[in-house]
Amino acid sequence: xxxxxxxxxxxxxxxxxxxxxxxxxxxxxxxxxxxxxxxxxxxxxxxxxxxxxxxxxxxxxxxxxxxxxxxxxxxxxxxxxxxxxxxxxxxxxxxxxxxxxxxxxxxxxxxxxxxxxxxxxxxxxxxxxxxxxxxxxxxxxxxxxxxxxxxxxxxxxxxxxxxxxxxxxxxxxxxxxxxxxxxxxxxxxxxxxxxxxxxxxxxxxxxxxxxxxxxxxxxxxxxxxxxxxxxxxxxxxxxxxxxxxxxxxxxxxxxxxxxxxxxxxxxxxxxxxxxxxxxxxxxxxxxxxxxxxxxxxxxxxxxxxxxxxxxxxxxxxxxxxxxxxxxxxxxxxxxxxxxxxxxxxxxxxxxxxxxxxxxxxxxxxxxxxxxxxxxxxxxxxxxxxxxxxxxxxxxxxxxxxxxxxxxxxxxxxxxxxxxxxxxxxxxxxxxxxxxxxxxxxxxxxxxxxxxxxxxxxxxxxxxxxxxxxxxxxxxxxxxxxxxxxxxxxxxxxxxxxxxxxxxxxxxxxxxxxxxxxxxxxxxxxx
Amino acid sequence: xxxxxxxxxxxxxxxxxxxxxxxxxxxxxxxxxxxxxxxxxxxxxxxxxxxxxxxxxxxxxxxxxxxxxxxxxxxx
Numbered sequence: 001x002x003x004x005x006x007x008x009x010x011x012x013x014x015x016x017x018x019x020x021x022x023x024x025x026x027x028x029x030x031x032x033x034x035x036x037x038x039x040x041x042x043x044x045x046x047x048x049x050x051x052x053x054x055x056x057x058x059x060x061x062x063x064x065x066x067x068x069x070x071x072x073x074x075x076x077x078x079x080x081x082x083x084x085x086x087x088x089x090x091x092x093x094x095x096x097x098x099x100x101x102x103x104x105x106x107x108x109x110x111x112x113x114x115x116x117x118x119x120x121x122x123x124x125x126x127x128x129x130x131x132x133x134x135x136x137x138x139x140x141x142x143x144x145x146x147x148x149x150x151x152x153x154x155x156x157x158x159x160x161x162x163x164x165x166x167x168x169x170x171x172x173x174x175x176x177x178x179x180x181x182x183x184x185x186x187x188x189x190x191x192x193x194x195x196x197x198x199x200x201x202x203x204x205x206x207x208x209x210x211x212x213x214x215x216x217x218x219x220x221x222x223x224x225x226x227x228x229x230x231x232x233x234x235x236x237x238x239x240x241x242x243x244x245x246x247x248x249x250x251x252x253x254x255x256x257x258x259x260x261x262x263x264x265x266x267x268x269x270x271x272x273x274x275x276x277x278x279x280x281x282x283x284x285x286x287x288x289x290x291x292x293x294x295x296x297x298x299x300x301x302x303x304x305x306x307x308x309x310x311x312x313x314x315x316x317x318x319x320x321x322x323x324x325x326x327x328x329x330x331x332x333x334x335x336x337x338x339x340x341x342x343x344x345x346x347x348x349x350x351x352x353x354x355x356x357x358x359x360x361x362x363x364x365x366x367x368x369x370x371x372x373x374x375x376x377x378x379x380x381x382x383x384x385x386x387x388x389x390x391x392x393x394x395x396x397x398x399x400x401x402x403x404x405x406x407x408x409x410x411x412x413x414x415x416x417x418x419x420x421x422x423x424x425x426x427x428x429x430x431x432x433x434x435x436x437x438x439x440x441x442x443x444x445x446x447x448x449x450x451x452x453x454x455x456x457x458x459x460x461x462x463x464x465x466x467x468x469x470x471x472x473x474x475x476x477x478x479x480x481x482x483x484x485x486x487x488x489x490x491x492x493x494x495x496x497x498x499x500x501x502x503x504x505x506x507x508x509x510x511x512x513x514x515x516x517x518x519x520x521x522x523x524x525x526x
Numbered sequence: 527x528x529x530x531x532x533x534x535x536x537x538x539x540x541x542x543x544x545x546x547x548x549x550x551x552x553x554x555x556x557x558x559x560x561x562x563x564x565x566x567x568x569x570x571x572x573x574x575x576x577x578x579x580x581x582x583x584x585x586x587x588x589x590x591x592x593x594x595x596x597x598x599x600x601x602x
Binding site for chain 2: 161162163164298299302313314317318319321322323330342343345346349350382385
């Protein structure tokens with residue numbers, strides 16, 4: 001079920017009405033039912049993958065809870081400090097084993113299923129296995145939201161094991177946390193310690209909050225329908241075009257537009273998800289903080305898909321570096337290379353994170369290369385960070401506005417190069433595009449061709465106007481202004497003119513298919 | 527102890543000394559690479575083991591939080 005569908009709006013409106021009508025202690029039940037319906041409608045049957053993943057995480061959580069209680073009881077009857085320490089270490093070791101087992105099984109299953117989508121059809125074609133059918137793929141091999149709920153479940157188990165949150169005893173409440181419908185298909189990744197409090201507290205109806213949530217939803221739909229889906233017409237034509245052979249200038253424009261499309265599509269989805277959740281008075285973590293204002297790649301990834309980056313940092317990077325293996329590597333590296341050895345575990349951890357991030361995003365060699373590319377850039381920039389100051393001083397570079405813009409442009413260029421890899425249909429097409437960008441730019445020919453690649457002259461003008469509006473909002477937010485509050489506090493006539501204006505723009509200028517379907521969200525396929 | 531922690535921070539992340547907020551990790555004042563180096567130095571300096579469960583934004587929100595964490599682990 002897509003957010004931009006009549007079915008979703010019906011589900012949203014009915015669950016919203018019931019949510020504020022039932023006794024406050026039962027509000028979570030409405031969300032649980034709505035989440036179940038949303039998910040079952042999306043997968044078309046029993047959600048086997050979600051049930052298995054959730055049951056495993058739920059059982060691990062209970063085991064970890066019992067283990068912590070048993071540890072407490074065992075320690076309370078001991079007086080000897082050394083004996084206490086030994087008992088505690090024993091319990092901790094057993095809990096860690098359970099966490100590692102679930103982590104490896106969860107992440108391993110996720111990565112296997114991603115590659116199964118490629119391997120199984122191949123085996124079918126070879127006649128080695130019987131045809132499995134689409135239902136098998138959508139419900140068992142690659143069910144809706146598997147990339148999101150698997151990582152959320154792993155995070156829950158690790159957090160309970162680390163005593164950062166209590167375990168959930170009620171299985172239905174646990175499944176609500178895991179499959180909360182605004183976040184199940186594309187995130188944001190929720191932490192149990194934060195979301196559970198939101199789901200458990202009582203919520204009072206507030207008209208302004210409801211309006212604010214709807215406002216954010218509409219803004220997200222605007223980004224998706226007016227910007228992302230319009231760009232898709234051009235980008236889809238150029239990258240999936242018949243035979244390729246476009247001038248480098250057309251490819252350059254297509255990649256720049258793709259950078260905007262990906263951002264508008266994913267951040268638009270997030271606006272819709274957070275907006276829906278806001279109407280239920282449940283706040284979800286922000287996933288974007290205007291990433292294209294970043295002055296370095298590290299900063300870019302702190303502002304883009306924030307909850308995924310935090311997940312990998314907390315559960316992969318730090319877990320690896322602070323593990324027994326990580327410590328051994330660090331010790332040996334420091335002995336062997338006294339000056340630079342301290343960076344070794346950080347470099348290995350960063351590369352591991354980026355390889356997994358690449359594999360999480362896609363199953364082709366291009367995504368692996370994309371992960372390695374970012375991993376290498378991160379490592380080089382972090383190791384050389386101390387040198388930057390020295391170089392800037394030697395070159396007499398002052399960090400004014402000009403330098404800030406240069407640093408932003410440098411970040412865009414790095415992202416540009418990476419996005420060629422993930423948007424190209426294959427590595428050979430990516431190679432062809434890089435070649436055309438450097439050796440076959442043909443600017444004049446590109447200008448003549450630009451309006452015949454899917455977007456007309458007026459389409460470009462409309463796109464430019466929509467992007468300018470988006471930029472103006474982003475600049476205000478970057479300067480610390482709360483645009484949504486400004487709008488809410490503006491005179492009623494102006495406010496409602498803005499609301500109607502955006503809705504009209506959406507209806508008139510949004511890109512809809514023949515049956516008024518929108519293009520699928522890009523991150524849903526990751 | 528406090529002086530030693532500040533000395534380590536000064537070596538790896540001078541900005542942390544003047545930072546007055548309470549979200550150093552998420553605001554990018556201290557990146558994950560630096561956190562790893564600071565943790566390693568703190569472990570060597572105070573003969574403690576800082577498990578991954580302690581390396582969270584809450585314990586690295588500012589210099590005071592880091593000092594608190596080290597004091598707690600030294601006591602244990």
